[in-house]
Amino acid sequence: MSKVYYTVLVLFISLHAFAQPSPKTLTLEKGEQWYGAAVSSGTSMPFKDGTTFELNNDNHGNQCQPLLLSSTGRYIWSNDPFKFTINGTELTISNNHSEIIVGKAGNSLGDAYREACKKFFAATGQAPDPILWQKPQYNTWIELVYNQNQVDILKYAQGIIDNGFPPGVLMIDDNWADYYGKFSFRKDRFPDAKAMIAQLHKMGFKVMVWVCPFVSPDVVEFRDLMAKKLVAMDNEGDANMPWDKAKKPLIVNWWNGYSAQVDFTNPDAVAWYKKQLDYMVTEYGVDGFKLDAGDMQFYPPNLLSFKKVTPNEQSELWGQFGLLYPLNEYRAMWKRGGQPLAERLGDKHHDWHDVGRLIPDVTAAGLIGYPFACPDMIGGGDYLSFIDNPALDQDLIVRSAQVHALMPMMQFSLAPWRVLDKPHMDAIKAAVATRMKYTPYIDELFKHAAQTAEPIARRMEYVFPHQGFEKTIDQFMLGDKYLVAPIVKKAPSRSVMLPKGTWKGDDGKTYKGGKSIQIEVALNRIPVFERVK
Incomplete structure (x- = not known):
């Protein structure tokens, strides 16, 4: 750019x-x-x-x-x-x-x-890197949290292969560097990061790395950026202060402490940040980036940037930057609808309430122009749900995976082989196999979304207007062809509302639509109904 x-x-x-x-x-x-x-x-x-x-x-x-x-x-x-x-x-x-x-x-x-x-917000004709949807994704966050390290990342990757899961994107999450603003792997935990990534490539993975727009204060990088005024400044309570008169850098309190921010309204700051990421690509072989923490609340009223923009637009500029890298992921975004950006849901808790949010939130993403959406992490992405928790719900993990299976993207983080017994592990593998079965159709939907920005996972009301689906949030359409009705509550059965027409179920039966049916849902089943006519 x-x-x-x-x-x-x-x-x-x-x-x-x-x-x-x-x-x-x-x-x-x-x-x-x-x-x-x-x-x-x-x-x-x-x-x-x-x-x-x-x-x-x-x-x-x-x-x-x-x-x-x-x-x-x-x-x-x-x-x-x-x-x-x-x-x-x-x-x-x-x-x-x-x-x-x-x-x-x-x-x-x-x-x-x-x-x-x-x-x-017309579509661009482009989609993110296809590996994001053609294979499951794997994120190291829940297994390692802030202890990202070479030995355990390779162990996690080997566990994926050894347990029969297909390699895909592997995301190395937060705390791989010594501090924010330094774009090299910390030597105490990654003695040879380049060799690690080369090994992951040989195993069939593409590697993404977590990054944020923050820079730790009082480090060499911060002092250099401050001298060039490439970080956001503090107006010190004077809303009329010109940028060129600002002397003090803004220090923001975010979830990982206190940091300065790279000023993405300044083309020189954008060029600096791009240089850092490009270095990671060329030096280590990194394939893409998880660009986190672009939330609007991190741009307070006393922020003074090179160009005057709102907090919403600051978030938009962070999103705009990610278009430089086809292998990307975002959680916070403003007004980048129709763009080839992978968008993830916010961290979900390990509970049934949040399993019930996956369908309505992913379909909401499609409704506001973000078709390339990932429903957070299987079993939950909120790490606090897993700290000292002896009561992980195996059924919940399976049902969460089944919701993911026919969504635009499917992302693991918690290692299922570590926490599941054989029946639940078999059900997880069946969910992955189901995704592989439908991947050719999902490919078609991604190509269509790249041209039209039309949702991939669609609200029932979107496809079947005025048939009583206005408030339906526990089933969805994969394109216009497949109705997906996974379990989203702790129960062995559920009701499914079929639209008018003829439907063929995954059980081999043919159903006349325009009515609700009650079905039993075995642990390894994802109810799918194909639209026949």
């Missing part, structure tokens, strides 16, 4: 950031339901009467987009964040910094999405 291009992007962002147009109120149409805005609100969609939701300076832990869609074909878009409230028969948009655009296309949720996408 050239400095000129990046400067144009920053200038475009800054021109739209600070006007304050009037609020807008819409009268709801009969039966109209609204969706969109934030991935983490998937379980709240459609939004209820009394909902108030703010997009300014808050990505709610995951991806957001200034987009609302209705079940009757209406859409709302703005180039900047806004607040929306549903009160009785009215939907009000306020706290907006630019024009609110209201449009209508057809009479369904899908019609609204396709029109909004075409107008405001």
Whole structure:
């Protein structure tokens, strides 16, 4: 990415950031339901009467987009964040910094999405690296947490192979370096990182490494960046302070302590950061990056950057940077819909409540323009759920894997061979085998999404409008062809609502749709119904 291009992007962002147009109120149409805005609100969609939701300076832990869609074909878009409230028969948009655009296309949720996408965040024709969906992903976080090291990473990778799992992406998570801002592996834990990555390549893995936009204070890199003013500055309470007058670096409190931030509004800072990552590619053989921690709350009011942009746009610039690397992953994002970025759900707890969030949140990602979505980590990605926990739920781990299996991406972190007995381990392997069976179709959906930005995992209402699926969040469509109804509660059976038409189940039976059926779901089964006509 050239400095000129990046400067144009920053200038475009800054021109739209600070006007304050009037609020807008819409009268709801009969039966109209609204969706969109934030991935983490998937379980709240459609939004209820009394909902108030703010997009300014808050990505709610995951991806957001200034987009609302209705079940009757209406859409709302703005180039900047806004607040929306549903009160009785009215939907009000306020706290907006630019024009609110209201449009209508057809009479369904899908019609609204396709029109909004075409107008405001058209697809690029590209997808992330195919290995992200053609094989399961493996992340070292839950097994190693902050003790990332060469011996245990190779042991984890060998466990994947020895237990019959196909190699795919292996992500080395946080704390592989001595400190933030140093882009070389720490020697005390990685005596020969280059040899380690070469060995992982021989085993069939591509290797991603966790990175963030922070730099530890009072280290050599920080002092160099500070001298060149490539870190965000502190306005010291003076909102009118010019950037060139700033003397003090901003130190931000985030989940790993106190750090400075690389200023991604500055093309020279972007060039510096790219040089560091490119060094990791050439020196160690790293294939891609997990770009974490771009959350808006880490850009406080006293932040002074090279170009004046909002916290939302700071998050967007971090996302824009990731387009330099086809093998990427993000959790926090703003307004990069339709781009070839892999988006992960926020960390989920090891509990059934969060298993129940996987379908609504991944399908919400698709509804706001992020089709290339991964449902966090199998069994949960919140490491605190696994610390000194003797009561891991084997059924939950299996059912979580079964939800992942037919999602756009499937990611392991907890080593199933370490915690599961043979029946549960066999069920996990069956889930992976199911994914391999459907991978050719998933390939087709990724190619389609690259051209259209259309969701891969789709809300039932998106594919079958006005058939009573407005509030359905425990089953989904894989494209338009397969209805997937995994277990998301601790139960041996579930009901499945089949749309009108004829459906062929994974049990070999043919079903007439337009009604609900009750099915038993064995431990190793993922209920899938193929749309026949």
